[in-house]
Amino acid sequence: MVKKIKVLGMQPGTVADGMTNEEYVDKQIAYMENAVKKEQPYLVAFPEMMTGIYFGFVREKRWFQYAEDFLTGPTTTKMLAKSKELNVHIAYSLFEKAMENGKEVYYNTMGLVSPIRGVIGRYRKIHIPGGDLRYTPVYEKYYFNSGDKLPVFELDNGVKVSMVICYDRSFPEVWRTYYLKGAQIVIAATCTMGLRKDMFVTELQTRALESHTYVIGLNRAGEEKTENEKEPRLHFGKSLIINPLGDVISSLEEQPWAYVTGELDLEQQEYARGRLNWQRDRHPELYGAVSDPYYSMEGLIFEKGF
Numbered sequence: 001m002v003k004k005i006k007v008l009g010m011q012p013g014t015v016a017d018g019m020t021n022e023e024y025v026d027k028q029i030a031y032m033e034n035a036v037k038k039e040q041p042y043l044v045a046f047p048e049m050m051t052g053i054y055f056g057f058v059r060e061k062r063w064f065q066y067a068e069d070f071l072t073g074p075t076t077t078k079m080l081a082k083s084k085e086l087n088v089h090i091a092y093s094l095f096e097k098a099m100e101n102g103k104e105v106y107y108n109t110m111g112l113v114s115p116i117r118g119v120i121g122r123y124r125k126i127h128i129p130g131g132d133l134r135y136t137p138v139y140e141k142y143y144f145n146s147g148d149k150l151p152v153f154e155l156d157n158g159v160k161v162s163m164v165i166c167y168d169r170s171f172p173e174v175w176r177t178y179y180l181k182g183a184q185i186v187i188a189a190t191c192t193m194g195l196r197k198d199m200f201v202t203e204l205q206t207r208a209l210e211s212h213t214y215v216i217g218l219n220r221a222g223e224e225k226t227e228n229e230k231e232p233r234l235h236f237g238k239s240l241i242i243n244p245l246g247d248v249i250s251s252l253e254e255q256p257w258a259y260v261t262g263e264l265d266l267e268q269q270e271y272a273r274g275r276l277n278w279q280r281d282r283h284p285e286l287y288g289a290v291s292d293p294y295y296s297m298e299g300l301i302f303e304k305g306f
Helices: 021-039 061-066 074-086 166-170 172-180 194-211 267-275
Strands: 004-011 043-045 089-100 103-114 118-124 160-165 185-189 214-218 221-224 233-236 240-242 248-251 258-265
Touching: 004 021, 004 214, 004 240, 021 043, 021 074, 021 258, 043 185, 061 089, 074 089, 074 103, 074 118, 089 118, 089 160, 089 185, 103 160, 118 160, 160 166, 160 172, 166 185, 166 194, 172 194, 185 194, 194 214, 194 233, 194 240, 194 248, 240 258, 248 258
Parallel strands: 004 043, 043 089, 160 185, 185 214
Antiparallel strands: 004 258, 089 103, 103 118, 214 240, 221 233, 240 248
């Protein structure tokens, strides 16, 4: 059984004026390559939407041209090559285009590749923000479908890894599911800014403690603005690694083009689970409202089939 694993999390800067998606991805890969050669990690992870500028605050059809096939598109192709060349597992993100039932569908996706096994799998963001535009002017529901799986992947050494993407991190049901499935590391890939800066670290610490997993939280850092966006966004960085007790063991602030690294002691997870045994002491027979899609905040049952 593997007792320790070294990981590295990327905190890229934002997309500079005039920079193409390809140039942005290649800059991140070059930075990763130098970091991997220096640190020699087993696993590297990137933040959400790493293939270009964040376009979620505008509603424009032109952004769909940047979606790509998960298996044959440029991002997975590049990551497969670098994984083999650098002998490292890589978790990365992309805007995915897929065909389902003869129709094009789009996802906010994370992939995971191995230097030996190639593509291990993918995770598609499940919780898509964008409701009342008076309060949160986000158009992600225009661009992305919701994923429908919570997979746990095994690295080549048997360590179990899962993923959440940005808004997913605020749904504790996801983390408890990963806990019950035996996840040891959860990669929380975000492209976040503004509103949730003050709670970013605390929320992920809570999730790590609740799920008894190591958490690698990732974000880009710096100011960015799309062509038709009203105001620039400030991505606050704060990428970090948290242990299963909820303690931050490595962190960044707002510096762009940086990384976090840490050696994860997986035996600490066993200690955390023995100290506070969520699995033994939970009462799933009482939690039905959480998984019932027709149950409202007021406790009323909606008409099924509505």
